[in-house]
Amino acid sequence: MHIPDGFLSPQTYLPAWGVAAVAWAWAGRGLARRLDETLVPRLAMLTALAYALGLIMLPLPGGTSGHALGVAVLALVFGVRLAFLAYSGVLLLQALLFGAGGITALGVNALALGLVGAVVAVALRRLLAGAGDTVAVALAAFVSLQVSALIVALVLGIQPSIAHREDGTPLFFPLGPEITVPAVLLPHLLIGLGEAALTVLVWRHARRKGWVAG
């Protein structure tokens, strides 16, 4: 559901890049010591899976695309910091190789999808631990996708208000939140079911292999 290049005003993407840079520094601190020849292959495998999921996309009139993310499974298996870094790499590759997303939008996309998606997934799974593993993992994946989609829709929807000519002509993304929110969120309710099912399957695979406790 990442935002393409050229839809965001500098008033949006420059501060977002600043916040993302701080978040990347936080996520990358001390990480080199954690990475070894056991963790790295698993991370590479699930990162590539997230990349592949992101390429099966449906363009939405709300200015973005509909697709599963794979962020929740990255976050549940590797934690928020690694998931955020890995998904930022996915976004960078998709932008450069396929023109999906973009460099100007990378900060917003990484924060909304990679960071918020990962935080919501991990927090919800902990919160719902009593409901059973499958339910907790499925709900965590579903809700994290919806929260990321809502943020993307709102960021796009505020563009006409913050960047326009004197006569009101929009300079960047032209549609307001009354269109972007339903246009982005409604398809993602359906996509979220697929994301939840896929996350549970990969989570079980990871647990069978002993990559995660529980």
Next chain:
Amino acid sequence: MTRSRACLLAYLVAVIGIGFVHQPLILALALAGALLAAGSLRWRLLRRAVLALLLFNAGVSLAYVIVAGWQGKAVLDALLLINLRVLLLVFLGFWLVERGKPLAALAGWPLLSMIATLAVGQIAVYRRLLDDFRLAFRSRNPLPPRPATLLRHAGAQGSALLDKSLQSAEQTAQAMRSRGAFDV
């Protein structure tokens, strides 16, 4: 500074600058300039850029035409501005990839570079495995398969994909270990 870094820097300056240009004519001239400078790559890159953004921008443009038309607003200026800017940015991105070797440009960030390298390797593994499975499935099903057969195949494929992908990544990681990639 390496050539890859210089290309990346020039690209970043250009994309930030483009965000502050709000005249369609200037953006059109910049696009024409980029096309000229891209040399023999220009038409292939332009075609890729147009294909990459066609569905997104057509959807957004159509929605805007309907909404603005309903409100009695002019749409041409906004549509030209937005579509030209997006096309120029995507074109420059593809040009950077062709000329600048983005993985080499990431060399200053070892962690990002390592994850990106591994992910690119995994993408190649996935692509090859999917082709293998598709061909094998077709050879075993001379008649159109039933939905249950398709489902069984998808399940087997998903599981094998994860296992093979992990095996491949482990080999890569061991090769990296032997070259000191994990020494801190």
